[in-house]
Amino acid sequence: MALKAVHVSDVPNLDHVPENASFSLYSSRFSKGVDIGRTTSFKEPKFLVIGHRGNGMNMLQSTDLRMKAVKENTILSFNTAGKYPIDFIEFDVQVTTDGCPIIFHDNFIYSQDNGTIYEKRVTDLSLSEFLSYGPQREAASEGKTLLRKTKDGKIINWAVESDEPPCTLEEAFEKVIPPLGFNIELKFDDHIVYQQEYLSHVLQSILQVVVDHAKERPVIFSTFQPDAALLVKKLQATYPVFFLTNGGNEIFYDVRRNSLEEAIKLCLEGGLQGIVSEVRGVFRNPGAVNKIKESKLSLMTYGKLNNVAEAVYMQHLMGIEGVIVDLVKEITEAVSKMMTKPSEEGDILMQGGGEEQGEGSRPKFSQKELAFLLKLIPELIQQ
Numbered sequence: 001m002a003l004k005a006v007h008v009s010d011v012p013n014l015d016h017v018p019e020n021a022s023f024s025l026y027s028s029r030f031s032k033g034v035d036i037g038r039t040t041s042f043k044e045p046k047f048l049v050i051g052h053r054g055n056g057m058n059m060l061q062s063t064d065l066r067m068k069a070v071k072e073n074t075i076l077s078f079n080t081a082g083k084y085p086i087d088f089i090e091f092d093v094q095v096t097t098d099g100c101p102i103i104f105h106d107n108f109i110y111s112q113d114n115g116t117i118y119e120k121r122v123t124d125l126s127l128s129e130f131l132s133y134g135p136q137r138e139a140a141s142e143g144k145t146l147l148r149k150t151k152d153g154k155i156i157n158w159a160v161e162s163d164e165p166p167c168t169l170e171e172a173f174e175k176v177i178p179p180l181g182f183n184i185e186l187k188f189d190d191h192i193v194y195q196q197e198y199l200s201h202v203l204q205s206i207l208q209v210v211v212d213h214a215k216e217r218p219v220i221f222s223t224f225q226p227d228a229a230l231l232v233k234k235l236q237a238t239y240p241v242f243f244l245t246n247g248g249n250e251i252f253y254d255v256r257r258n259s260l261e262e263a264i265k266l267c268l269e270g271g272l273q274g275i276v277s278e279v280r281g282v283f284r285n286p287g288a289v290n291k292i293k294e295s296k297l298s299l300m301t302y303g304k305l306n307n308v309a310e311a312v313y314m315q316h317l318m319g320i321e322g323v324i325v326d327l328v329k330e331i332t333e334a335v336s337k338m339m340t341k342p343s344e345e346g347d348i349l350m351q352g353g354g355e356e357q358g359e360g361s362r363p364k365f366s367q368k369e370l371a372f373l374l375k376l377i378p379e380l381i382q383q
Contacts, residue, residue: 048300048322049335050088050183051081053105056326060148060156066327071134073103074164078176084332088181088220090302090324093169095202100127101169101209107189109133110147110155117147117155127168134158135165169206173213181218183324184210185244186232188225190252196231203232210239222276226256230270240273242300247281260288267297274298274321279305282320289318300324309334 054077059067070077078089092105108119111133122130134146143165148158167175172182186206188194210219222242223229233241245263246252256262260282263275275292279301282289292299302324305311312323312331316338325331 047316047320047335047339048087049085049328049332050090050300050322050324051078051084051086051328052090052302052324052326054078054089054091055081055328057105058148058158058160060158060160061150061154065161068160070162071158071160071164073105073167075167075171075175076162076164078172078180081328082177082180084328085336086180086328086332087322088183088218089176090183090185090222091172092185092187093206094122094187095205096123096125096127096130098126099201099205101206102127102130103167103169103172104130105187106148107187108149110149111144112147113144119149131166133166135163137165169209170213173209173215173217178217181220182214183220183222186221186223186225186228188223188228190224194225194227196227199225199228199231200235203228203235207232207236224257226254226266229266229272233270233272240298241270242274242276242298243267243272244276244302245278245281247277248285249278249281260285260292264288264292264295264297268295272297274300276300276302276324279303279311279315279323282315282318283311286318289320293319307331313338 053072054074055070056067056072056077058072062068070080073091078091081089091103093101093103095101102122104122107122109122109125109130110117110119112118120129133144136143146158147155149155169184176182184206186203219239220242221229221232221239222244223232224244226243229241229243243263243266245257245260247263248259251258256266260275260277263277266272267275274297277299280303282299282301283305289299298321299319300322301315301320304326306323306325307327307330309331312325312334315323316335323331
């Protein structure tokens with residue numbers, strides 16, 4: 001790694017991606033047929049629900065026990081989420097020093113030895129080192145203590161109700177119930193500018209596993225790293241690539257990460273299929289939704305507000321195509337009610353939000369009321 005700008009021109013295509021690698025999503029999980037292939041459009045069901053790191057991220061300091069029920073980014077978490085009517089699971093992929101794509105969110109891994117806490121960059125570990133942390137597959141083996149650094153800088157035990165060993169991307173393809181889709185986040189450190197050679201090595205390592213093991217499983221790539229997004233799109237034409245953005249909630253050195261408008265520009269220039277925005281970025285700038293739609297891009301969101309059924313319902317009205325959530329059980333139940341109840345007269349949805357559907361117990365908005373709410377929301381969520 002080095003502080004050097006990445007250029008994606010003159011990068012050779014990944015020659016092991018087959019020319020006929022298009023496929024259809026046939027799952028009964030979907031309300032409508034979905035076709036993700038080598039086309040410029042990304043067709044999807046009207047509203048996707050995606051499990052964040054499987055059955056939800058671990059918030060170890062939270063008083064909400066649901067946030068530490070199952071170890072995130074594990075086969076157990078993925079299959080637990082798959083018990084509910086979700087469409088995809090989202091998880092984070094990095095690559096070890098010996099070229100193995102593994103599933104882990106944080107940039108650093110923390111442990112304790114003889115009372116001393118130490119950290120190691122995940123991508124500086126070999127596969128065997130990475131797998132030596134936490135619970136072990138062999139009952140007689142004891143793994144290294146796994147700690148976690150919280151956002152406020154504290155290092156605490158990574159204690160959850162149901163734990164499981166860390167896993168590789170290949171294991172996920174082999175052990176996660178089909179036909180549950182994979183939203184693979186290509187994970188990179190925000191504080192590093194990567195060399196093209198390194199990015200290419202990482203992405204080709206990941207693509208090799210996907211091509212070898214995905215079969216008919218739906219796959220979407222996403223990343224906050226603009227150059228990685230452009231490069232993975234250049235390396236293959238089979239799987240959709242979405243650009244992740246904070247939507248202006250945080251400011252980064254790379255201006256491409258600082259607004260929905262910049263995200264649209266990047267997607268159009270690079271031929272990407274869509275945007276995944278932090279939900280507050282959309283609520284603060286609802287006018288961007290129509291701009292994204294007019295650009296023929298898909299839009300999904302992530303963030304804590306997606307664990308609130310009313311916020312998810314509002315996004316459905318706005319025409320957003322999907323949400324990444326932590327409370328998989330609760331939100332899938334809410335979305336099921338939202339999507340399956342018969343239409344009722346007077347239930348008016350925002351133009352572009354889909355077919356009219358209704359439910360006696362949920363709110364109904366006129367166009368004027370909805371316009372007022374969209375103007376009010378940006379003020380309500382300011383922090």
